[in-house]
Amino acid sequence: MSGGATFSGRRIGGLYFSGAExxxxxxxxxxxxxxxxxxxxxxxxxxxxxxxxxVFPPLFVALATAGVGFLLHEVAHKVVAVHYxxxxxxxxxxxxxxxxxxxxxxxFIFAAPGAVHHRxxxxxxxxxxxxxxxxxxxxxxMAVFLPLFALGGVLGSQIVTVLGARGxxxxxxxxxxxxxxxxxxxxxxxxxxxxxxxxxxxVPSVLLAVGLVFVVGLGFGGPF
Numbered sequence: 001m002s003g004g005a006t007f008s009g010r011r012i013g014g015l016y017f018s019g020a021e022x023x024x025x026x027x028x029x030x031x032x033x034x035x036x037x038x039x040x041x042x043x044x045x046x047x048x049x050x051x052x053x054x055v056f057p058p059l060f061v062a063l064a065t066a067g068v069g070f071l072l073h074e075v076a077h078k079v080v081a082v083h084y085x086x087x088x089x090x091x092x093x094x095x096x097x098x099x100x101x102x103x104x105x106x107x108f109i110f111a112a113p114g115a116v117h118h119r120x121x122x123x124x125x126x127x128x129x130x131x132x133x134x135x136x137x138x139x140x141x142m143a144v145f146l147p148l149f150a151l152g153g154v155l156g157s158q159i160v161t162v163l164g165a166r167g168x169x170x171x172x173x174x175x176x177x178x179x180x181x182x183x184x185x186x187x188x189x190x191x192x193x194x195x196x197x198x199x200x201x202x203v204p205s206v207l208l209a210v211g212l213v214f215v216v217g218l219g220f221g222g223p224f
Contacts, residue, residue: 010178015082026115029071029183031065031097035104036113039173040166041224043107049224057159058224065166069141069174070113076133076153077116115184123187128193131186138175142168142208160164162222169212175204176209 007019009027017025037058041049050058076089081088092114100111118130149164151157179187179202191198212218 002036011213015079019088020096021091024090024114025071025074026199028090028092028097029063029067031092031101032070032113033059033067033110035097036062036066036170038101038104039107039109040220041130044105045076045107046224055222061159061166061224064163065145066111066170069138069167070111072137072141073134073178074116075113075175076137077130078118080130080133084120084122084130086118086120086122086130088116089116090116110116124193128190128197131193133198133202134186135175135178136206138171138178139201139205141171142175145171158222162224165221166219172199172205172209172212173184178207179205 007022007151009018009126010022011017038044038046038051040058040062041047061201078088078090092155093112096112096114100113103110103193145167147164149162149168152159152164178185179190179198181187181191181198181202187198187202190201197208
Protein backbone atom coordinates (compact mmCIF):
# COMPACT_ATOMS: atom_id res chain seq x y z
CA MET A 1 0.00 0.00 0.00
CA SER A 2 1.14 3.49 -0.78
CA GLY A 3 0.80 6.83 0.93
CA GLY A 4 0.46 5.34 4.44
CA ALA A 5 -2.87 3.69 3.71
CA THR A 6 -4.13 1.48 6.54
CA PHE A 7 -6.75 -0.34 4.45
CA SER A 8 -6.22 -3.76 2.96
CA GLY A 9 -7.07 -4.28 -0.67
CA ARG A 10 -10.41 -5.99 -1.20
CA ARG A 11 -12.39 -7.58 -3.99
CA ILE A 12 -15.94 -6.17 -3.94
CA GLY A 13 -18.52 -7.45 -6.40
CA GLY A 14 -15.78 -9.05 -8.47
CA LEU A 15 -13.86 -5.75 -8.68
CA TYR A 16 -10.52 -5.25 -6.93
CA PHE A 17 -9.97 -2.08 -4.88
CA SER A 18 -6.52 -1.39 -3.45
CA GLY A 19 -6.10 -0.19 0.11
CA ALA A 20 -5.13 3.29 -1.09
CA GLU A 21 -8.19 3.42 -3.33
CA UNK A 22 -10.56 2.40 -0.53
CA UNK A 23 -9.01 5.06 1.68
CA UNK A 24 -9.46 7.72 -0.98
CA UNK A 25 -13.07 6.70 -1.62
CA UNK A 26 -13.85 6.95 2.09
CA UNK A 27 -12.12 10.33 2.47
CA UNK A 28 -13.94 11.73 -0.58
CA UNK A 29 -17.30 10.38 0.61
CA UNK A 30 -16.94 11.91 4.09
CA UNK A 31 -15.63 15.25 2.81
CA UNK A 32 -18.47 15.55 0.30
CA UNK A 33 -20.96 14.66 3.03
CA UNK A 34 -19.71 17.51 5.20
CA UNK A 35 -19.56 19.93 2.26
CA UNK A 36 -23.11 19.23 1.07
CA UNK A 37 -24.48 19.29 4.62
CA UNK A 38 -23.19 22.85 4.91
CA UNK A 39 -24.25 23.78 1.37
CA UNK A 40 -27.88 22.80 1.91
CA UNK A 41 -28.21 25.08 4.95
CA UNK A 42 -26.65 28.01 3.10
CA UNK A 43 -23.16 27.86 4.55
CA UNK A 44 -21.75 28.74 7.95
CA UNK A 45 -24.79 30.85 8.81
CA UNK A 46 -26.95 27.74 8.78
CA UNK A 47 -24.85 25.63 11.15
CA UNK A 48 -27.44 26.27 13.86
CA UNK A 49 -30.01 24.43 11.73
CA UNK A 50 -27.68 21.44 11.51
CA UNK A 51 -27.22 21.42 15.29
CA UNK A 52 -30.97 21.83 15.85
CA UNK A 53 -31.60 18.82 13.57
CA UNK A 54 -29.20 16.71 15.64
CA VAL A 55 -26.24 16.77 13.19
CA PHE A 56 -26.64 13.12 12.16
CA PRO A 57 -29.85 13.42 10.05
CA PRO A 58 -28.54 16.20 7.76
CA LEU A 59 -25.12 14.54 7.50
CA PHE A 60 -26.74 11.18 6.71
CA VAL A 61 -28.88 12.75 3.95
CA ALA A 62 -25.81 14.40 2.39
CA LEU A 63 -23.74 11.21 2.56
CA ALA A 64 -26.57 9.10 1.11
CA THR A 65 -27.36 11.48 -1.75
CA ALA A 66 -24.45 13.69 -2.86
CA GLY A 67 -21.79 11.38 -1.42
CA VAL A 68 -23.20 8.25 -3.00
CA GLY A 69 -23.98 10.03 -6.29
CA PHE A 70 -20.42 11.31 -6.69
CA LEU A 71 -18.70 8.10 -5.67
CA LEU A 72 -20.86 5.70 -7.67
CA HIS A 73 -20.26 7.98 -10.65
CA GLU A 74 -16.52 7.40 -10.23
CA VAL A 75 -16.88 3.68 -9.52
CA ALA A 76 -18.89 3.36 -12.75
CA HIS A 77 -15.92 4.76 -14.67
CA LYS A 78 -13.74 2.12 -13.01
CA VAL A 79 -16.17 -0.71 -13.78
CA VAL A 80 -16.29 0.11 -17.49
CA ALA A 81 -12.53 0.69 -17.67
CA VAL A 82 -11.83 -2.69 -16.07
CA HIS A 83 -14.29 -4.24 -18.52
CA TYR A 84 -11.97 -3.00 -21.25
CA UNK A 85 -8.95 -4.56 -19.52
CA UNK A 86 -7.65 -1.32 -18.09
CA UNK A 87 -5.77 -0.90 -14.84
CA UNK A 88 -8.04 1.64 -13.13
CA UNK A 89 -8.10 3.22 -9.67
CA UNK A 90 -9.85 6.16 -8.06
CA UNK A 91 -7.66 8.82 -6.52
CA UNK A 92 -9.06 11.59 -4.35
CA UNK A 93 -7.95 15.17 -4.94
CA UNK A 94 -7.48 16.42 -1.39
CA UNK A 95 -7.01 20.04 -2.42
CA UNK A 96 -10.33 19.99 -4.31
CA UNK A 97 -12.07 18.27 -1.39
CA UNK A 98 -10.76 21.02 0.88
CA UNK A 99 -12.08 23.60 -1.59
CA UNK A 100 -15.48 21.88 -1.58
CA UNK A 101 -15.75 22.19 2.21
CA UNK A 102 -14.45 25.78 2.28
CA UNK A 103 -16.77 26.92 -0.54
CA UNK A 104 -19.74 25.29 1.19
CA UNK A 105 -19.08 27.43 4.26
CA UNK A 106 -19.66 30.46 2.00
CA UNK A 107 -23.00 29.10 0.77
CA PHE A 108 -21.98 27.69 -2.62
CA ILE A 109 -20.13 24.56 -3.60
CA PHE A 110 -17.50 23.50 -6.07
CA ALA A 111 -17.00 19.76 -5.82
CA ALA A 112 -14.47 17.73 -7.78
CA PRO A 113 -13.57 14.88 -5.44
CA GLY A 114 -11.01 13.20 -7.68
CA ALA A 115 -10.97 10.92 -10.68
CA VAL A 116 -10.51 7.36 -11.87
CA HIS A 117 -7.11 7.04 -13.51
CA HIS A 118 -6.67 4.22 -15.97
CA ARG A 119 -3.96 3.06 -18.31
CA UNK A 120 -3.92 0.83 -21.34
CA UNK A 121 -4.72 1.15 -25.04
CA UNK A 122 -8.27 2.15 -25.88
CA UNK A 123 -10.29 3.03 -28.96
CA UNK A 124 -12.34 6.27 -29.06
CA UNK A 125 -15.46 4.12 -28.61
CA UNK A 126 -14.07 2.52 -25.46
CA UNK A 127 -13.00 5.92 -24.11
CA UNK A 128 -16.52 7.15 -24.80
CA UNK A 129 -18.10 4.22 -22.98
CA UNK A 130 -15.91 4.77 -19.92
CA UNK A 131 -16.81 8.46 -19.80
CA UNK A 132 -20.51 7.76 -20.32
CA UNK A 133 -20.63 5.25 -17.45
CA UNK A 134 -20.66 7.90 -14.71
CA UNK A 135 -23.55 10.06 -15.98
CA UNK A 136 -25.60 6.97 -16.86
CA UNK A 137 -25.27 5.74 -13.26
CA UNK A 138 -26.43 9.15 -12.00
CA UNK A 139 -29.52 8.93 -14.21
CA UNK A 140 -30.16 5.44 -12.87
CA UNK A 141 -29.84 6.68 -9.29
CA MET A 142 -32.64 9.17 -9.96
CA ALA A 143 -34.92 6.17 -10.48
CA VAL A 144 -33.67 4.66 -7.21
CA PHE A 145 -34.49 7.79 -5.20
CA LEU A 146 -37.88 8.39 -6.85
CA PRO A 147 -39.73 5.72 -4.79
CA LEU A 148 -38.23 7.20 -1.60
CA PHE A 149 -39.58 10.62 -2.52
CA ALA A 150 -43.04 9.14 -3.12
CA LEU A 151 -42.85 7.03 0.05
CA GLY A 152 -42.01 10.07 2.15
CA GLY A 153 -45.28 11.68 1.10
CA VAL A 154 -47.27 8.54 1.86
CA LEU A 155 -45.67 8.10 5.28
CA GLY A 156 -45.70 11.79 6.08
CA SER A 157 -41.98 11.51 6.81
CA GLN A 158 -40.09 14.72 6.15
CA ILE A 159 -36.63 13.14 6.28
CA VAL A 160 -37.58 10.40 3.79
CA THR A 161 -39.06 13.04 1.47
CA VAL A 162 -35.90 15.16 1.73
CA LEU A 163 -33.71 12.09 1.13
CA GLY A 164 -35.65 11.20 -2.02
CA ALA A 165 -35.87 14.76 -3.33
CA ARG A 166 -32.18 15.51 -2.89
CA GLY A 167 -31.17 12.16 -4.33
CA UNK A 168 -33.17 12.90 -7.48
CA UNK A 169 -32.02 16.52 -7.79
CA UNK A 170 -28.32 15.94 -7.13
CA UNK A 171 -28.06 13.04 -9.56
CA UNK A 172 -29.93 14.93 -12.28
CA UNK A 173 -27.50 17.80 -11.86
CA UNK A 174 -24.44 15.51 -11.80
CA UNK A 175 -25.48 13.79 -15.02
CA UNK A 176 -26.09 17.08 -16.85
CA UNK A 177 -23.01 18.87 -15.53
CA UNK A 178 -20.59 16.04 -16.29
CA UNK A 179 -21.89 15.77 -19.86
CA UNK A 180 -20.94 19.36 -20.68
CA UNK A 181 -18.42 18.96 -23.54
CA UNK A 182 -15.69 21.04 -21.98
CA UNK A 183 -12.26 20.46 -20.44
CA UNK A 184 -11.86 17.30 -18.35
CA UNK A 185 -15.61 16.66 -18.09
CA UNK A 186 -17.07 13.41 -19.42
CA UNK A 187 -19.08 15.18 -22.11
CA UNK A 188 -16.00 16.14 -24.11
CA UNK A 189 -14.88 12.51 -24.34
CA UNK A 190 -18.36 11.21 -25.15
CA UNK A 191 -18.84 13.83 -27.87
CA UNK A 192 -15.40 13.00 -29.30
CA UNK A 193 -16.60 9.43 -29.76
CA UNK A 194 -20.21 10.00 -30.89
CA UNK A 195 -22.11 13.27 -31.14
CA UNK A 196 -25.52 11.51 -31.52
CA UNK A 197 -24.97 9.43 -28.35
CA UNK A 198 -23.77 12.51 -26.46
CA UNK A 199 -26.83 14.52 -27.53
CA UNK A 200 -29.21 11.64 -26.75
CA UNK A 201 -28.02 11.59 -23.14
CA UNK A 202 -27.05 15.23 -22.60
CA VAL A 203 -30.28 16.89 -23.76
CA PRO A 204 -32.65 14.86 -21.53
CA SER A 205 -30.22 15.25 -18.61
CA VAL A 206 -30.20 19.05 -18.97
CA LEU A 207 -33.98 19.21 -19.28
CA LEU A 208 -34.39 17.08 -16.16
CA ALA A 209 -31.83 19.07 -14.17
CA VAL A 210 -33.20 22.48 -15.16
CA GLY A 211 -36.80 21.43 -14.68
CA LEU A 212 -36.36 19.63 -11.35
CA VAL A 213 -33.64 21.73 -9.72
CA PHE A 214 -34.12 25.24 -11.05
CA VAL A 215 -37.83 25.35 -11.93
CA VAL A 216 -39.46 23.03 -9.39
CA GLY A 217 -36.76 23.62 -6.76
CA LEU A 218 -36.65 19.94 -5.90
CA GLY A 219 -34.14 19.10 -3.20
CA PHE A 220 -33.89 22.53 -1.56
CA GLY A 221 -36.78 22.29 0.88
CA GLY A 222 -36.90 20.62 4.26
CA PRO A 223 -35.70 21.37 7.78
CA PHE A 224 -31.99 21.36 6.86
